[in-house]
Amino acid sequence: MIKPVIHDQTRLTQKSTPATKADAATVTDLLDTLKANSDNCVGMAANMIGINLRIIVVDMGVFPVAMVNPTITKKSGPYDTQEGCLSLTGERSAKRFQTIDVTFENQNFQRQHQTFTGFVAQIIQHEIDHCNGVLI
16 A cells, blocks of 8 residues: 655654564555655655654665665675655765675565665665664
């Protein structure tokens, strides 16, 4: 189900709690909401739809990918960039890394570990920041 996007910075700066299989409906809602906002959004975290769980979705080109309880385990190639956010107006400076390793559970709650680079890595870092209560 498509959910409204939260703009309240107080809510967005709260750290998210781990998700469980009981939270599978949130994954679906987040994917639906990302699709509905695909003209101006490439990733979302659950707190952006008012659900304080460690779930993100990222548009990786062909289709969006859900990541449950994502954690960056390795990063390299720091750089500075400007980012926008569907929950905030304008753009802000952010420090990101060109390459990251991420451990997460997929939409079926199966443990995964992958390396991401470039723009996809940047999106994942932005959304994990949301899970950690960090706004750009």
